[in-house]
Amino acid sequence: MSKISIKINAQLNTILQDENFDNFHVTQLRDAYLANSSVSQDLVQARKYIYRQILRLVKKGLLLKKGTKNSKRVVYQKSELFYKTNFICQSTTEDKVNRAKAVTVGTNTAVQQLEKRLKESEVDLLTSIGESEEYMRLYQSFPEMKTHLESQYLQARENSSKLLGQIKAIKSVLAHQQK
Structure with missing residues (x-):
């Protein structure tokens, strides 16, 4: 049997x-x-x-x-x-509904985390831009410190570029998630 x-x-x-x-x-x-x-x-x-x-x-x-x-x-x-x-x-219909809710909740949590990260990166970018601008002003006021200020200025600009890249990436992911 x-x-x-x-x-x-x-x-x-x-x-x-x-x-x-x-x-x-x-x-x-x-x-x-x-x-x-x-x-x-x-x-x-x-x-x-x-x-x-x-x-x-x-x-x-x-x-x-x-x-x-x-x-x-x-x-x-x-x-x-x-x-x-x-x-x-x-699985029951309830299980399927719960999985759908979990995916939605997970997506919402991810979106919230991405938005938080975006704000932090934007604040960091503004800080970095302000830092590089200040190095330029200091250089004009203290030309004798040119070598030190120039390396600091270049490092701040490089940091700004990295932050700008991070912001673009986060905005791209957010745009994809919100479709």
Whole structure:
């Protein structure tokens, strides 16, 4: 007899595959599911979702229902078929929504960091330009210090050029991110 395959939520699969997780109530599975979930969910909605998944597994013969009908004492137990089943994990819509949100949040964070970096680079550029202008004024006031002031002036100009390149690169990346 070949293994049967069934699609199942990845989080539920992780919980149910645990050897110690057997003979459980709906609320126990719901609580474990919520504990593993990165999404905050309504308890009632989560219980309904879990209950639907349990019923599906009971109908397929993977879980056995122990206890009286419509009782809060109903316990679910893994059947022999459960251990012979090939589970195909799939992510839920909520997982997909969360991943999309995470990408958006990550992009927003990146944009914020780039904007902060851009402002810092622009301030550094203005500082460097002011420094090079001051070296020019000092040279005019103190020509005897020409060698020292000239090397400082050239270093400040080189720094300004590097900062201008950084600003262009950051603006280019920001323009791409904001499309």
